[in-house]
Amino acid sequence: VIVQMVLVVAAAILALAAPLGVGIALGLDRQATAAVQRRIGPPLLQPWYDLTKLAAKVGRPADRLLAGLVLAQLGLSVAALVLFATGGDLVVAVLLLGAGHVMFVLAAASVESPYAQLGASRELVLLVAREPLLLLVALAYGQAAGSTLVGEIVAAGPYLLELPTLGVTCAVLLGIALRKSPWDIATSHHGHQELVKGSTTEMAGRWLAAAELGHWYDVAFVVAVIFLAAGSAMVLGLLLAGLAWAAALLLDNAVPRATWHGALGMAWGIGGAGAALALLMASLGGGGLLP
Amino acid sequence: MLTADLLRMAALGLLGAPLLGAAALWLLPGGDRGQALRAPVTLAALALLAAGLLAALVVAAAGPPRSVEVPFALEAARWPAASMAWSLAPAALALLFVAIGLRARSRSLVALALLQAAPALPAAVRDLAESAPPASAGSSLLLDPLAVVLLVVSVGVGGLIVLFSLGYQPKHLRGAGHDPAGTSRFLAWLLVFLAAMHLLVLADDLRLLAVGWELTTLCSYVLIGFDGDERARTAAERALAYNLFGGAALALGLLLAGPHATLSGLLTRPEAAMLPAVLGAMAVAAATKSALAPFHPWLLGAMVAAAPVSALLHASTMVKAGSYLLLRLSPAMGAGLGLAVAVLGAFSFAMAALLALRERDLKRVLALSTVASLGLLAVAAGLGSPVALAAGVLLLVFHAAAKGLAFLVVGASEQVTGTRDLEALVGLARARPWLAAPLLLAAAAMALPPFAIAGAKWALLLAGGGKVPVVLLLAVGAAANVGLWTTVVGRMIVRRPVVLALSGRVGGWERAAIASLAIGTASGLILAAPLAGAVGDPAALVAFGHTVPLGDGWDLQALGGAFPVAPLALVVVALGAVAVALTRRLSVSPQPYLGGTNLAAGPEPVFHGALGGPRLAASGGFYWGGALPDVRGPMGLRRFVLVGGWLGVAAVALAAALGAAGGA
Numbered sequence: 001v002i003v004q005m006v007l008v009v010a011a012a013i014l015a016l017a018a019p020l021g022v023g024i025a026l027g028l029d030r031q032a033t034a035a036v037q038r039r040i041g042p043p044l045l046q047p048w049y050d051l052t053k054l055a056a057k058v059g060r061p062a063d064r065l066l067a068g069l070v071l072a073q074l075g076l077s078v079a080a081l082v083l084f085a086t087g088g089d090l091v092v093a094v095l096l097l098g099a100g101h102v103m104f105v106l107a108a109a110s111v112e113s114p115y116a117q118l119g120a121s122r123e124l125v126l127l128v129a130r131e132p133l134l135l136l137v138a139l140a141y142g143q144a145a146g147s148t149l150v151g152e153i154v155a156a157g158p159y160l161l162e163l164p165t166l167g168v169t170c171a172v173l174l175g176i177a178l179r180k181s182p183w184d185i186a187t188s189h190h191g192h193q194e195l196v197k198g199s200t201t202e203m204a205g206r207w208l209a210a211a212e213l214g215h216w217y218d219v220a221f222v223v224a225v226i227f228l229a230a231g232s233a234m235v236l237g238l239l240l241a242g243l244a245w246a247a248a249l250l251l252d253n254a255v256p257r258a259t260w261h262g263a264l265g266m267a268w269g270i271g272g273a274g275a276a277l278a279l280l281m282a283s284l285g286g287g288g289l290l291p
Numbered sequence: 292m293l294t295a296d297l298l299r300m301a302a303l304g305l306l307g308a309p310l311l312g313a314a315a316l317w318l319l320p321g322g323d324r325g326q327a328l329r330a331p332v333t334l335a336a337l338a339l340l341a342a343g344l345l346a347a348l349v350v351a352a353a354g355p356p357r358s359v360e361v362p363f364a365l366e367a368a369r370w371p372a373a374s375m376a377w378s379l380a381p382a383a384l385a386l387l388f389v390a391i392g393l394r395a396r397s398r399s400l401v402a403l404a405l406l407q408a409a410p411a412l413p414a415a416v417r418d419l420a421e422s423a424p425p426a427s428a429g430s431s432l433l434l435d436p437l438a439v440v441l442l443v444v445s446v447g448v449g450g451l452i453v454l455f456s457l458g459y460q461p462k463h464l465r466g467a468g469h470d471p472a473g474t475s476r477f478l479a480w481l482l483v484f485l486a487a488m489h490l491l492v493l494a495d496d497l498r499l500l501a502v503g504w505e506l507t508t509l510c511s512y513v514l515i516g517f518d519g520d521e522r523a524r525t526a527a528e529r530a531l532a533y534n535l536f537g538g539a540a541l542a543l544g545l546l547l548a549g550p551h552a553t554l555s556g557l558l559t560r561p562e563a564a565m566l567p568a569v570l571g572a573m574a575v576a577a578a579t580k581s582a583l584a585p586f587h588p589w590l591l592g593a594m595v596a597a598a599p600v601s602a603l604l605h606a607s608t609m610v611k612a613g614s615y616l617l618l619r620l621s622p623a624m625g626a627g628l629g630l631a632v633a634v635l636g637a638f639s640f641a642m643a644a645l646l647a648l649r650e651r652d653l654k655r656v657l658a659l660s661t662v663a664s665l666g667l668l669a670v671a672a673g674l675g676s677p678v679a680l681a682a683g684v685l686l687l688v689f690h691a692a693a694k695g696l697a698f699l700v701v702g703a704s705e706q707v708t709g710t711r712d713l714e715a716l717v718g719l720a721r722a723r724p725w726l727a728a729p730l731l732l733a734a735a736a737m738a739l740p741p742f743a744i745a746g747a748k749w750a751l752l753l754a755g756g757g758k759v760p761v762v763l764l765l766a767v768g769a770a771a772n773v774g775l776w777t778t779v780v781g782r783m784i785v786r787r788p789v790v791l792a793l794s795g796r797v798g799g800w801e802r803a804a805i806a807s808l809a810i811g812t813a814s815g816l817i818l819a820a821p822l823a824g825a826v827g828d829p830a831a832l833v834a835f836g837h838t839v840p841l842g843d844g845w846d847l848q849a850l851g852g853a854f855p856v857a858p859l860a861l862v863v864v865a866l867g868a869v870a871v872a873l874t875r876r877l878s879v880s881p882q883p884y885l886g887g888t889n890l891a892a893g894p895e896p897v898f899h900g901a902l903g904g905p906r907l908a909a910s911g912g913f914y915w916g917g918a919l920p921d922v923r924g925p926m927g928l929r930r931f932v933l934v935g936g937w938l939g940v941a942a943v944a945l946a947a948a949l950g951a952a953g954g955a
Contacts, residue, residue, distance in 0.1 A: 029775075057340075059877075060879060061880075062880060062881055063786055063879055063881065064874045064877050064879055064946075065786070065874075067874040067879075068871060069870075071866070071873060071874070075866040079862050088855065089752065089852045089853050092852075092853075095740040095748075096740055099739045102777050104778070105777050105781060106777065106780060106784060110781075111786050112909065113883035113884050113896060118910070120913075124778065126895070127773070127777070128770045128774040131766075135765075135770075139762055146851060147852060148753060148850075148851065149851065149852060149853065152851065190457075201884050202883060225601060238398060272763070276559075277755075278761055279759050283759065
């Protein structure tokens, strides 16, 4: 029992520390993008420099409710990842992550600024675009493993041969989580585009840092969902996550920003098809959730 | 002996008290004296109703989950005259509907009423011919855990809605240019509605079920058209038309079921050849009453009625009658019919939520969200497993509380703000926090974990398991539902300095009803699992004869998964407390970003216009215009939902016909 508790605590701490990895991965992402575009690019730790600098600033957001909602978003995203890491129910964790996303949309919508309102509505599109995909991925794993508990899913993996099409859905999910094109409608890192992170317009200083940190936990969650495909083979998981990230990066550089119709259609069309096929294969494979 | 007395008291309180109260209200004198007596009479009726419910609860809690016969004064098995009356009643009501159609000079209503009379009359003649009931005939009324749940919802939520009307309806009638004395008549109809619902829920004899069923149709027709203007009449006739179609299906089911048929008899005779056909007919009837696609237009039209009517139709009675019947039939449906019902429900769930994303009339948003929830309830019934049934019960209870609350708040806010256009209500949560807070609570309860409704959704997603079309639709619907509530709340909380023109305040009766429902809704945060264990699992146990518990102490469990409700509730409450504590005294710089051209330093979004002079920056809401095929495709989303719904109904009919052919 004690060993189990220690493991759970260790997993929770690992989950809390997940942004460390996400920050580095984002740095790598920016360097790779720069290399593709023949630029020098920022240093590896640039996302970290940005985040810590923001956090150290005097925080004066435009509104108290907005600040509270940003905290709720951060807290719910952390809760989702901790539930995941401690072997909890994957579908519940997805619902919690969705709740965190709702809080972020509401935070953006709480101030009457055209930029923030536009950003909020676009975030809402992404929320509706990705929530079904996450749910379906969780259910496909559950069908194949006979349980939706992360612990059981890890134990019954890997799923590469069983649910190959799930990889497509996971790549779409990562693309959305990283807000890469064609799903960068709500945000953009490029100053020349028509709306740069409208949703965070009214956040500032440490509140903006909190929103960004919440987003990193969100990315960590999607990466963790990709890791699940490898079962307990961590190296394979890392490879899969790297592959998915590379696919998202490639797509980002190959495809322009979509309209929001397009973003929704592509998410549901491509990601949904992958997930539906995976579900079909899982239920044909004689798996299924135990009654 | 004591149990029998208690049950007699329950039947009297649940069926007799509302009818008595209605009669008293009807006979109240006009003028001030009548108005002064209105509240005491109503409260007395509600108190008797509550006493009846209490008696039923005592009996239900006294033993293991079971089904108890309720002694009934008008017992068909004992009184030949009563038996004759019950046999004749459905046909008589069908003829009454013909008369209503004639009076409304509506050919379609007359045709539909005749369609209902066509199976109802032969069934009545046959029942009269077979006057002697079989010796084995039990009581006409049965009390079991599922019935108890429906009674609690109907008395609890329905009673609060009646209370709300005491304060709301006189103002509403005055606003519509009528004599506020009509309130007594209005309350009388509400009480009859409750009595009809209780009869329907307790009935085991199919004739009594049909009478309760048709009476709810009649009450909804009267109440939707109560304002008497053109719009109300049209909406009432539309609702009647749809429900007559459903009534025809139910009458057909009765005809096929044979003489002296009972619900319990149907459910325990799976080998009967006609059973699939009977179940199919009843499922179609339930789908119309529950306003599943393609029958949802009647519920949308009913939105013109006063807020208490909407609340009653959506939360505790009427549409819940359909869900109740589906849940009741769930164990007997079998794979084919069950799948058809589940797909029809999941389709309604997803499509209604997508339709709601495009609406900005708050009441229509709520109405479509109700259709979505009723779809989910149909899924719970169609999946046909104990865990799904338990989840359905959980969903039914908390949906009743949250949706009743939402409708009452929208009604109260309409009287204060004069509008229910979401764009006109932007910033309501800032201007009137205590008015908007219950609506925000209802939204959270409908959409977010770890509230009980999210728990039920979770269980149904898992129970959907390998039924790929069902699961796909559920996933899309879950996201769209979260999206629609996010949109509503997002508009409410905008910090907009333009203040709404607010007039008047919310009355005492209204506040009491809203506060009670808000407490009930909020309890979904912690009571999900205990309630699932207390009512959901017993209902599943009685229905299926075995169960796999959904409630697990303070948490939910299903199909190898676990929903840690209690820890998550603690986390959410703690998170809320931390967020409030950290931001309460936060210094803010309220100036919104307007590209560096703000006119003033404060929160007003006023900027230098291009032609000089001040301009107000304002943004409208986002209603997904053109997102869904309406603009681009050959078929609009609305039409798509209707066509898809009819295909679903055809699938239900086909599954029933195939089942009947296979049985014969």
